[in-house]
Amino acid sequence: MAKRVVPEAERRRRRPTKGGAVLSERTIVETALRMLHEHGREGLTARRLGTALGADPSTLYRYFRGMDELTLAIGDELIGRALRGWEPSGEWLADLREVGLRIYRAYLAHPEAAVLTANRVSGRANEIAGDEAILGVLRSTGLPDPEVVRIYQAFVDQALAFAALDAASLALPEAARADDEAVWRSTYARLPAETHPHIAATAKLLVARMNDSAYPTALEMLLGSAAAAVRDGRGGGTGG
Structure with a gap:
């Protein structure tokens, strides 16, 4: 069964990440675009994206069902x-x-x-x-x-x-x-x-x-x- 994605209003992180960012779909997409520019397609992984956001990689799955859905959002x-x-x-x-x-x-x-x-x-x-x-x-x-x-x-x-x-x-x-x-x-x-x-x-x-x-x-x-x-x-x- 596909993972349930929590609606944006419910899943928005209430406290900043370690990097000081408040996560949202837009923040994740913009960070992914920057990573693609700097590291190429091979450099865009959930682990690296989580690190760039200062969040646990598993947090990303509150916003996207997987990296493919993130690709569509990009x-x-x-x-x-x-x-x-x-x-x-x-x-x-x-x-x-x-x-x-x-x-x-x-x-x-x-x-x-x-x-x-x-x-x-x-x-x-x-x-x-x-x-x-x-x-x-x-x-x-x-x-x-x-x-x-x-x-x-x-x-x-x-x-x-x-x-x-x-x-x-x-x-x-x-x-x-x-x-x-x-x-x-x-x-x-x-x-x-x-x-x-x-x-x-x-x-x-x-x-x-x-x-x-x-x-x-x-x-x-x-x-x-x-x-x-x-x-x-x-x-x-x-x-x-």
Whole structure:
């Protein structure tokens, strides 16, 4: 049987821990984010987290059923940070662009957490609020709901997939990341036209672009496709 998690109001620690912190879900999540940044995914354990909080590791299970539930809460916190302070402008294309970039940047600010959580679905408050907001922006175009959901899926998965991809690069040791980035110049740029004519023809462009994220370009392509759907009469909205 799964462990019972005590409601937040009942489980809040009334006395500070040895480290002077009053425990709450938010305190635990923020500490876990800091540990991920400092020690990586392998460094986030209940024992180490308890030590960082100045509490017995077993105390964590009053707030989360296990480390996996904590992982979901970390992902939900990243979504919350992405959308904190955002309000729709009524221009649907601009709003989607802003939301996509906010999600991408929030995850990249915490690369280890992004790799850990970008593929998860938490069903928690921030995630649900974000999904409601994105669907609301898309439905404001007048697109039929099947088209709304099709674009919504592509939009969200694209932002999270690029966040995970680029975060994985940022999470590499610095030397390994530098070696990867150097390959475009040290290998691809030196391939002869006789054997690799297409790479040779575009080598300078590849060197200039391939170490930068393709997310802004991919996002604009997706938004262009969504705008075409509205223009083609599949939706009656005029925003953007």
